[in-house]
Amino acid sequence: MVSTGARLVAAAVIAAGAAAGLGLARDTKAELQKDLRDTDIVGEWNYDDIDGAFLRAAREKKPVCIVFR
DSSP, rough: OHHHHHHHHHHHHHHHHHHHHTTTSSOOHHHHHHHOOOOOOSSOTTTOHHHHHHHHHHHOOOOOOOEEE
């Protein structure tokens, strides 16, 4: 007998696989940047490098502002 929890996990795995198969998952970072019209980064930003941002903030003794999109 299969538990309800195991069925939920199996359903989630199947749903994730189906979403990826339908192309709902982003293929590349460049494709996402194009969709967001975020291809021309101006200034000194740590783009897509959270570890680098924290290292830089510690080195320069400045706070970190993180934007998730």
